[in-house]
Amino acid sequence: MTVRREYCITMDMPDVTDCRSERAPQASAGLAVRHAAAADAPAIVGLAADLGYPVESDTVRRRLATLPAGHVVFVATNQDRVVGWLHAFHGQSLLHGDRVQIAGLVVAADQQGRGVGGALLTYVERWALGRGVHALLVLSGADRHAAHDFYRNRGFQLIKAEQAFTKALPAR
Secondary structure (H helix, E strand, C coil): CCEEEEEEEEECCCCHHHHHHHHCCCCCCCEEEEECCHHHHHHHHHHHHHCCCCCCHHHHHHHHHCCCCCEEEEEEEECCEEEEEEEEEEEEECCCEEEEEEEEEEECHHHCCCCHHHHHHHHHHHHHHHCCCCEEEEEEECCCHHHHHHHHCCCCEEEEEEEECCCCCCCC
């Protein structure tokens, strides 16, 4: 199966405080961001399913418990309800150097436009800067136009469009 994706990157992020005030709408009262915990797995699964990515709670719980070094998962909560999550990892590219890639960012439909995604981006920007990384990369499906606008409004720039391919390898 091929999936058309757009690749976006932002370089040389300004001070994170400025980034939030310039790019993210004011977060709604009661919004908090924290590291994901095993108990968040069902909520993460529900939000992922809304985007068409089915996965089991036990699988997410296991993956959260075994995340490799350089990976982080944040959840946004509003009155103790998980309303969004972001998974990112720090990697290196031979051609592009250090960068943090956002592997997933999902906000509940009823919470979009309320600062949840912006708050999650602020946290990952702080995390990246704390690791000495000054570049973020995100891949976004070609049909996710609202997501493209979201990233562009927060300083991400489209750098190219490509096809994404996958190949299953035999189990040993």
